[in-house]
Amino acid sequence: MKNVTGHLPSVARVALGGIFVYAAVLKISDPVAFAGSIAAYQILPYFASYLAAAILPFLELICGLLLICNYRVRGAAVIVGVLNLVFMAALASAIVRGLDIDCGCFKQGGAKTSPWLAMARDAVFLAMTVVVIKGRNRQEEAVLVSLPIREQ
Amino acid sequence: MKNSLLVTSLEIAAIVLIAAVLGIGWNRTLLASAWKGEAAIQQPASPQAQTAQAGGEELVPMPIPLAQVKDMHDGKQAVVIDARSASTFIQGHIAGAVSLPLEEARKNPSSLKGRFSKDATIIAYCNGFSCHDSMDLGKLMMQAGYANVYVYEGGFPEWRDSGYPVAKGGA
Known part of the structure; x- marks a missing residue:
């Protein structure tokens, strides 16, 4: 059991990275449709929808790759966490306003994903982010504690 | 601890900056036309439309x-x-x-x-x-x-x- 929990942060890190890279690639391949998905939330003005559609997927891509490669993990994980919070806030506002829109999370167009389902999914991703960051903190503490012993 | 906070902030800033540069660079044509208010009219045609056009x-x-x-x-x-x-x-x-x-x-x-x-x-x-x-x-x-x-x-x-x-x- 200890083995399983010990590996949990690494598993969460790679899985989260993979999900974000997957989401990013789908969006990068069709920025116009993604801009449409963002515009459908009716939160951002016209040009800002395009700007967000241009930048957001690359942010997801870079963070996903960093998570997978185990490089600069804390920065990437914090961004992923913040992105998830932003996504959830946007979805919540869509639910409150009764907008009948696709979440635009992964594949653009096609079958609609309900905002509630997307919310639940983002909550899971957020929990995974917390696991990754906590695991990282614990790892660093362990390194700090073990250092003086090695130096002796 | 303070140091790691600074490092993390720098990491975040760098990642966001690189994403912005890449994103804007990659989509510069689209963004330019969106800026002029005439953004990308073309839509990926639906499969039915494509067969019909054929x-x-x-x-x-x-x-x-x-x-x-x-x-x-x-x-x-x-x-x-x-x-x-x-x-x-x-x-x-x-x-x-x-x-x-x-x-x-x-x-x-x-x-x-x-x-x-x-x-x-x-x-x-x-x-x-x-x-x-x-x-x-x-x-x-x-x-x-x-x-x-x-x-x-x-x-x-x-x-x-x-x-x-x-x-x-x-x-």
């Missing part, structure tokens, strides 16, 4: 940009039809538009005939670039015999965000 017989309505829609709207030179559901229409639509949900039109295509004058200029719209309903409705209108059919692909979001007149209620 057959060379389908009539496809022409896309029309915001400025032209506004002119024709103000000059009352066109009938603007809303392809979205009646409930969405009630929540907000282009002022003066007529609600003609795609679902309804699909169920009863023959009802489209005689609804407007045959020579009327018709502009269909829905929820912007991600929405194909206006294009599908435009095709149905052409099949029903209307010759001057256009699709306003910016749709309601672009119209509203430009501050042009919108109305609520009454399908």
Whole structure:
């Protein structure tokens, strides 16, 4: 059991990275449709929808790759966490306003994903982010504690 | 601890900066046209449309940009039809538009005939670039015999965000 929990942060890190890279690639391949998905939330003005559609997927891509490669993990994980919070806030506002829109999370167009389902999914991703960051903190503490012993 | 906070902040700043540069660079053409307000009219054609075009017989309505829609709207030179559901229409639509949900039109295509004058200029719209309903409705209108059919692909979001007149209620 200890083995399983010990590996949990690494598993969460790679899985989260993979999900974000997957989401990013789908969006990068069709920025116009993604801009449409963002515009459908009716939160951002016209040009800002395009700007967000241009930048957001690359942010997801870079963070996903960093998570997978185990490089600069804390920065990437914090961004992923913040992105998830932003996504959830946007979805919540869509639910409150009764907008009948696709979440635009992964594949653009096609079958609609309900905002509630997307919310639940983002909550899971957020929990995974917390696991990754906590695991990282614990790892660093362990390194700090073990250092003086090695130096002796 | 303070040091690691600083490192993390720097990491975040660097990642965001690189993403912005890459994103803007990669999409510079799209962004430039969006800045001018004429963003990417082309939509990935639906599979049905592609096969039909290969057959060379389908009539496809022409896309029309915001400025032209506004002119024709103000000059009352066109009938603007809303392809979205009646409930969405009630929540907000282009002022003066007529609600003609795609679902309804699909169920009863023959009802489209005689609804407007045959020579009327018709502009269909829905929820912007991600929405194909206006294009599908435009095709149905052409099949029903209307010759001057256009699709306003910016749709309601672009119209509203430009501050042009919108109305609520009454399908």
